[in-house]
Amino acid sequence: MPHTPSRRAVLRGVAITGAVVMGFDTGTRSWATTASGSGSGSGLARVPALDGTLVMDDASLSAASDDYGHIVHRRPVAVLRPGSVRDVVAMVRFCNTHRLPVAPRGQGHATNGQAQVEGGLVVETATLADIGPVGPHSTTVTVGAGARWSEVAEAALAHGLTPPVFTDYLELSVGGTLSVGGFGGMTHRHGAQVDNVTGLQVVTGAGEFTDCSPTRHPDLFHAVLAGLGQCAIVVGATLRLVRAPETVRHYLLPYDDLETFLDDQRLLVQEERFAYVEGQVSADADGVFRVLTLEAAAYGPPAGPAPDDAVLLRGLRHDPAGVERTDRPYYDFLDRIAPSVEALKKAGLWTYAHPWLNLLLPGRAAAAVTGDLLDALTPGDVGPGIVLVYPVLRERLTTPLLRTPDDPVPYLFAVLRTTPPEDTATVDRLLAANRSAYEAAAAVGGTQYPVGSIPFTRADWRTHFGSAWPRLAAAKRSYDPCGILVPGQGVF
Ligand SMILES: Cc1cc2nc3c(=O)[nH]c(=O)nc-3n(C[C@H](O)[C@H](O)[C@H](O)COP(=O)(O)OP(=O)(O)OC[C@H]3O[C@@H](n4cnc5c(N)ncnc54)[C@H](O)[C@@H]3O)c2cc1C
Missing domain, CATH: 3.40.462.10 (FAD-linked oxidases, C-terminal domain)
Incomplete structure (x- = not known):
């Protein structure tokens, strides 16, 4: 990740909610607001208008600088609570323009800073948690990446259905476990959670919204599942359903x-x-x-x-x-x-x-x-x-x-x-x-x-991915050409 003067300038000038532009006063080291339209004139980088919110308060930044490990702490400059997938697209494009690192964060249950990003943007996916529709004959359900597995289970069980594999703890986000694998006691029967996904909706590191599956952009699909967030942010996933026991x-x-x-x-x-x-x-x-x-x-x-x-x-x-x-x-x-x-x-x-x-x-x-x-x-x-x-x-x-x-x-x-x-x-x-x-x-x-x-x-990661490394590296170059996504994993 290049740490350039222009990136610093943007960090000083991150902004916005609705018609008000927020800017950072480098003299007082505090945030200030100016009327919409004066942002560019004041030298602040204008953040796109959003359906959700971009927050920079101390409590939000501190929370995003921690995880279930409570060992690693990296402080972002802002946290996006997207009101729509459009927000994710807009902010990832903004971050590309200004070379700001970005990390999606589901429930923050990684243990080693994997969803943290020093001086960048954390995208909290919890607001992207729609589920459904599901009916008694559904074979799949499409859910927002921020949905927790407990919520997916409850929605499916209302129709006698269930995803086939669960982690031991249900309060993890769908996007979070699909970025790592998702093992449970059912894995010997059905594979991991990533093996039970029929389609993904993602925002690539370049800021493109894309639908992918084993037959549609399969290189992207296979680079995202268990891909540690390196190529795209999952915003939605289509999950397989099977009959549930009572x-x-x-x-x-x-x-x-x-x-x-x-x-x-x-x-x-x-x-x-x-x-x-x-x-x-x-x-x-x-x-x-x-x-x-x-x-x-x-x-x-x-x-x-x-x-x-x-x-x-x-x-x-x-x-x-x-x-x-x-x-x-x-x-x-x-x-x-x-x-x-x-x-x-x-x-x-x-x-x-x-x-x-x-x-x-x-x-x-x-x-x-x-x-x-x-x-x-x-x-x-x-x-x-x-x-x-x-x-x-x-x-x-x-x-x-x-x-x-x-x-x-x-x-x-x-x-x-x-x-x-x-x-x-x-x-x-x-x-x-x-x-x-x-x-x-x-x-x-x-x-x-x-x-x-x-x-x-980084050398360990190459060894870890082994024969899959060339494809992952190629997908990274194609889909996250500026290398802004998920530096906390330390893969690239
Ligand atoms: C109590 C507990 C029990 C657990 N039990 C199990 C278990 O039984 N089986 C198992 O396999 N794992 C288990 N885990 C591990 C867990 O599956 C992973 O840590 C998972 O990544 C956490 O999900 P999260 O929503 O908290 O993700 P986060 O911690 O928020 O993120 C983890 C990583 O995924 C990336 N990421 C998050 N959301 C997205 C997205 N939408 N798109 C792309 N990348 C994304 C982040 O940037 C980060 O790199 C457990 C963890 C805990 C704390």
């Missing part, structure tokens, strides 16, 4: 041996015995990470047969004495972590630092690598966070930019660390531990799932 039978199955646990998980996803398979590892009373819980869910009618314990649990090697089984409505199952989130918020832990580690390991090395990483882990390294391990099926993951190990059954391994943000020495130590873990994973053909906080160089 109820779900949810199991927690305890294991005491890592290899047995991983093998049973693999068996379940290869057999597709359950609709959903995940797993957690927690520390025992001695602080050793060896309490293993396989989490599985079977969908009942009309999405599946009435669940039968004997059939579902046949041959599994968990401790039968510790099985927890609940039948619950489908939405309650999807939203199952909501009570824990509320408790974390109440306890003030939601605003702790989250130097997360998210890896994808080749199945052939999963036991060895997770074994080593878990052996080295202490309760202090995780805090009130959790450790997740679960397999996916590679044949279901078809999005080129969602990089996964070359193995039929990769495992997602995530250490969702939670630690006081003011203890920067610990945060730095955990970031360094993330890097070491990434290197151990990469040495056996693993990748990172890029939602966490692993120190990563």
Whole structure:
């Protein structure tokens, strides 16, 4: 991103709401307003008229300088709350003209400054959240990029339908998860969320509104899904829908041996015995990470047969004495972590630092690598966070930019660390531990799932994208020729 004198001049002169031009007085270092029409005469760069608002107040800029990681802070000069897609087009063009960096921000749940932009424009997509229409026979629904998955689920469920894949936490934006991938316990059946998109409406880095799909501008479509916001801002997405179950039978199955646990998980996803398979590892009373819980869910009618314990649990090697089984409505199952989130918020832990580690390991090395990483882990390294391990099926993951190990059954391994943000020495130590873990994973053909906080160089990104790099780089040149989009990812 060129940091030119002209860019500085624009930063001093950003402006506007309606007929009033706002300008920045460099002498007093404060914002001032002038009547519309006098902007150009006063040397201020005139911002286009908007349907929504462009805000520059301290609270909005501070909020946009933070995220769920609470580690990285980059301050934009303005935040756009678009009233329309036209606003996004107009402001991206404005930013192109003046070489201002831009980042869309959904719910700000990235952990490493990915949606932040120093001295640029943050586009908050929350105002672009229309959903629908959906009817009982819909096979897709088109939603605004700022819609949260909880809202999409509720709208679809009103007609007995559902997107096939959800993340564990539903309050993430559609645009935010489609820019990274979107994994969940259903991924072994249906791929990631990006694999269940039939069309996208985007504003490219050059400020062009474009509809794209696997057959319409496919290069753009494939550069946007899991493309970390590098080529375009998603403003709308058409998502696949399937029949939803009314109820779900949810199991927690305890294991005491890592290899047995991983093998049973693999068996379940290869057999597709359950609709959903995940797993957690927690520390025992001695602080050793060896309490293993396989989490599985079977969908009942009309999405599946009435669940039968004997059939579902046949041959599994968990401790039968510790099985927890609940039948619950489908939405309650999807939203199952909501009570824990509320408790974390109440306890003030939601605003702790989250130097997360998210890896994808080749199945052939999963036991060895997770074994080593878990052996080295202490309760202090995780805090009130959790450790997740679960397999996916590679044949279901078809999005080129969602990089996964070359193995039929990769495992997602995530250490969702939670630690006081003011203890920067610990945060730095955990970031360094993330890097070491990434290197151990990469040495056996693993990748990172890029939602966490692993120190990563541009060269690492090239390695990460591997054979997909030339196409991503070409799409970047075509669709974001001035290189203004999403510098916080550090890819280009
Ligand atoms: C509590 C919690 C639980 C999670 N659980 C899961 C899980 O189960 N599975 C999983 O896969 N992930 C999970 N994640 C990770 C999450 O999917 C990603 O961090 C996701 O990007 C966050 O969405 P967001 O709306 O907050 O995006 P933001 O943090 O706002 O943005 C993330 C990145 O996407 C870009 N972006 C945002 N909107 C757009 C857009 N409209 N167009 C183009 N680029 C855009 C941003 O510029 C930024 O680079 C979880 C995160 C949290 C905090």
